Amino acid sequence: MKKKDETRYFVTSVASVPVYKVASKTEMYRMATKPGWGAVEWYSAADGYKNPVTRDRKDKTQQLCCDEDTSASLYLKNGGYFGIFPYEEINVKEMPKQAEVAAIIYSDSCGFSFWAEDFNQIHFFVTYDENGLIDSYRVEYGDSPIYDGEVEVAFEDLFQQPEGDWRETYRAELPGTVEYQFKQEADALAQEAGETWMDGEQREQFRQVCGKIDRIKSARDFNVTIPLLGYDYDKKIIEAAQNFKNCHTAAQYETERETRERVAQEAREAAADQPAAPAWMDEAKQKDFREICGLIDTIKSGRDFYRVMNQINGGRYSVDVINAAREFKQCFNSAQYEPEAPGAAADTVERDAAADVEPQPIALAYTDDLGIVHCGECGAELLCNETGDMPDVCPECGRRLEYDSFMEPDGPDVDKYRTRADNQQEEGTAAEAASEGRETALGTPEAMAGTDATEAAGGQQPPPQAGEINLGKLYAGTRPEATEQDEGKQPGGP
Numbered sequence: 001m002k003k004k005d006e007t008r009y010f011v012t013s014v015a016s017v018p019v020y021k022v023a024s025k026t027e028m029y030r031m032a033t034k035p036g037w038g039a040v041e042w043y044s045a046a047d048g049y050k051n052p053v054t055r056d057r058k059d060k061t062q063q064l065c066c067d068e069d070t071s072a073s074l075y076l077k078n079g080g081y082f083g084i085f086p087y088e089e090i091n092v093k094e095m096p097k098q099a100e101v102a103a104i105i106y107s108d109s110c111g112f113s114f115w116a117e118d119f120n121q122i123h124f125f126v127t128y129d130e131n132g133l134i135d136s137y138r139v140e141y142g143d144s145p146i147y148d149g150e151v152e153v154a155f156e157d158l159f160q161q162p163e164g165d166w167r168e169t170y171r172a173e174l175p176g177t178v179e180y181q182f183k184q185e186a187d188a189l190a191q192e193a194g195e196t197w198m199d200g201e202q203r204e205q206f207r208q209v210c211g212k213i214d215r216i217k218s219a220r221d222f223n224v225t226i227p228l229l230g231y232d233y234d235k236k237i238i239e240a241a242q243n244f245k246n247c248h249t250a251a252q253y254e255t256e257r258e259t260r261e262r263v264a265q266e267a268r269e270a271a272a273d274q275p276a277a278p279a280w281m282d283e284a285k286q287k288d289f290r291e292i293c294g295l296i297d298t299i300k301s302g303r304d305f306y307r308v309m310n311q312i313n314g315g316r317y318s319v320d321v322i323n324a325a326r327e328f329k330q331c332f333n334s335a336q337y338e339p340e341a342p343g344a345a346a347d348t349v350e351r352d353a354a355a356d357v358e359p360q361p362i363a364l365a366y367t368d369d370l371g372i373v374h375c376g377e378c379g380a381e382l383l384c385n386e387t388g389d390m391p392d393v394c395p396e397c398g399r400r401l402e403y404d405s406f407m408e409p410d411g412p413d414v415d416k417y418r419t420r421a422d423n424q425q426e427e428g429t430a431a432e433a434a435s436e437g438r439e440t441a442l443g444t445p446e447a448m449a450g451t452d453a454t455e456a457a458g459g460q461q462p463p464p465q466a467g468e469i470n471l472g473k474l475y476a477g478t479r480p481e482a483t484e485q486d487e488g489k490q491p492g493g494p
Contacts, residue, residue, distance in 0.1 A: 008158030010137045013129065013176050016168055017137070018111035019158060021119070028115035029098045032072035032084060032106050039070045039084055039106065064090045067108070075103040075116075075141045103141045112139050124158065125150045131176025172200075182207060193244040198237075205233050209241035219250035219258050278324055288317045292325035302334035306392040306400060313385040314395070363399040365390070375401065 003023035010017040022028045031038035041052035045061035056062060065086075066072075072084040074096055082096050103116035116122050121142055127149045129135045136150075146152060162170060171179040183200070186207035190198050198206060209229060216222050226247075229238050242248060254262070275293045277286035292312055299305050312322055326332065363377035373382040373390065380396035393400055 006155075008155055008160055010126065010134045011159045011171075011174065011177075012134050013131070014178055016159070016161070016171065019124075019139070019155070020111065020113040021155060022113050022115045025101070025104075025115055025117075026098065028104045028106065028113065029101060031113065032074060032104050033095060035064065038108070039072045040064050040066050040090065064092055066090065070108040071106075073105045073141070074101050075105075076100050077102045105139055105141060107139075114139060116141065119155070122155070124153050124155065126153055127151070129176065131174075133174070133176045189244075193240065195240050195244075202234070202237060205237045206241055209233055209238055210245060213241060213245045213247045216247065216253055217255075219254040222247070222250040222253045275328060281321065281324075285318070285321050288321045289325050289328075292317060292322060293329055296325065296329045296331045299331070299337050302338045305331075305334040305337050307398075310391050310393045310395065313387075313389065313391070315385065319386045361399045362402050363394055363397065365401050365403050375399065 005023055006021040008019045008021075010019065033040065035041050035052070035055065041064075042055050042062050043049040043051070043065050044053045044056075044059055044063075046053075046059070049063070049065070053062065066084050066088070068086040071086065074082040074084070076082065076096055077100060080096070082094070084090060103118075103121060104114065105122070106113040114122055123140045123142075123144055124137065125140065125144070125146060126137045127135045128151070161168070168179075171177045172183045174180055182204060186200075186203040189207050189210055190196070190203045193206070195203075195206065212225055212229065216225055226238075226242075246252075275290060277289040281289060295308050295312060299308050330336075361377075363375050365373050365382060366376055367373050374380065375382060375394040375397060377399050378394065378397040380394055382391055382394070382401070384390050390403065391401060
């Protein structure tokens with residue numbers, strides 16, 4: 001029956017070191033002496049002996065070298081010995097053949113492997129600590145002295161790991177191991193934090209996350225550590241640890257140096273964001289210039305344009321500063337801020353800038369008997385700004401203002417929009433006509449449209465006062481009668 005490999009462990013306080021009992025002599029010999037199998041590799045001077053190369057007998061600079069964390073001891077049948085160790089030259093010509101070898105002991109970073117014709121010649125010597133764990137160990141072949149404190153043990157007496165326990169969870173149950181200590185700390189932390197819902201594995205993760213948080217000493221550490229936790233630990237565990245350690249923002253860990261650097265960076269960014277005011281402005285105007293630029297930056301739609309322009313033109317800022325800011329920001333009309341809508345009417349795009357925004361209510365502006373313009377919705381008085389422009393939005397109710405009523409003197413509500421100039425014109429012209437024995441019916445759009453005929457008859461109309469509108473004279477050419485006039489006739493003429 002073919003022999004099988006066996007594994008035991010030197011269980012120390014920090015690790016469990018595997019010891020492999022190899023049944024195949026050929027496999028063991030290859031691991032110890034053949035390049036690419038374990039202990040040795042060929043290196044060449046061509047790359048400074050840095051990387052393993054393929055054997056080339058023409059390259060006389062090639063050398064067979066042992067890896068720095070590996071060693072092999074070959075015990076010969078004739079009592080001889082051949083050692084393979086790091087940093088020592090290996091004489092290939094003196095290397096024994098496989099048939100000459102009686103035992104091989106091989107060690108690397110993974111543990112020990114050994115083979116012998118007589119396994120009884122392999123001896124294990126260990127020392128123990130106060131917890132009964134192995135403190136030191138060595139593997140020897142043949143007769144070997146026992147040093148103070150050492151005990152020789154058989155291979156079968158070494159620890160045998162439970163089958164399938166590749167994560168070595170058994171170590172957490174062995175007093176004296178670091179895993180056992182970690183388990184005690186994890187249980188205490190979970191109990192202190194009141195996280196009773198965690199199982200053993202979750203408590204260990206909780207302990208590890210708390211340990212990483214405890215090592216945060218600066219804002220930079222926070223910004224590096226916290227994102228990386230998400231790759232290795234459950235989000236719920238991370239949140240519980242952050243709440244327990246009161247670790248939430250980088251500002252909590254900001255050092256004096258980081259504070260100075262952050263303040264300096266914020267100052268540089270603020271200076272870069274500030275628009276450069278023209279040189280002709282004094283300090284007060286430069287402040288107004290930056291405020292206006294900031295308001296313009298808030299415009300995201302045509303509706304915002306009207307709201308912001310009404311705020312800017314409210315009289316707080318001078319006209320030259322407003323014009324400079326609008327020129328600097330290239331802010332000229334509402335169409336710049338409307339979404340593209342091919343085929344849509346301009347007024348539709350302006351009023352319905354976005355599908356999820358309800359169209360802005362509209363109010364008709366009108367003038368009272370004194371010639372003062374009011375909002376048709378709330379009656380608020382509407383005043384022009386320093387540039388002579390009327391507001392686009394009512395300052396009281398916020399409705400968008402339309403002045404279309406001034407364009408429709410024949411409309412159904414024309415009497416509502418009559419001005420004081422119209423009334424005075426009607427009274428003056430009627431009195432003049434009566435003094436000449438003539439009867440006329442002024443006050444209607446038809447009569448007011450006949451300006452030239454009235455002047456020809458001596459009925460000169462008085463000019464409107466400042467700020468008032470003469471609807472009849474201004475829109476005489478807009479009446480239907482004027483569009484159907486015969487060639488050579490004046491509107492309202494005979």
